[in-house]
Amino acid sequence: MQLLAALPTQISPLQPLTTRSEDDVFLSYLPLAHIFGRVAEEAFLVRGGSIGYWQGSAKLIMDDIAALRPTLFVGVPRIFDRIYSGVTAQARGAAGGGGTQ
Numbered sequence: 001m002q003l004l005a006a007l008p009t010q011i012s013p014l015q016p017l018t019t020r021s022e023d024d025v026f027l028s029y030l031p032l033a034h035i036f037g038r039v040a041e042e043a044f045l046v047r048g049g050s051i052g053y054w055q056g057s058a059k060l061i062m063d064d065i066a067a068l069r070p071t072l073f074v075g076v077p078r079i080f081d082r083i084y085s086g087v088t089a090q091a092r093g094a095a096g097g098g099g100t101q
Contacts, residue, residue: 022048027070029054029061029079040074062086 026044028051030037044051052068054061061079 024049024071025068026051027054027064027068027073028052029073029075036074040072044072058082 024044024047026040026049028037028041030040032038032041041051052064052070054064058079059082061082065073065083
């Protein structure tokens with residue numbers, strides 16, 4: 001009974017996956033054994049969207065994002081930290097490095 005009560009809170013994060021279209025691109029970083037990554041990929045297949053896979057190196061994730069231009073990307077905190085660091089470094093470089101930290 002508790003499982004059924006908790007089901008809506010487990011499904012609600014998946015809502016954005018059901019509103020995708022064939023113009024959307026999903027960058028797959030999570031392994032297919034990871035249930036969320038698998039559900040996201042299957043949702044994209046149903047909607048006709050495109051799926052791109054990372055090169056296998058966390059150091060190249062920014063290159064993967066630049067090449068694929070994903071509209072949805074699910075990952076882990078380590079990857080989001082790397083993306084944040086890359087974007088802020090580019091912003092500092094574009095601003096001449098004079099920004100505050």
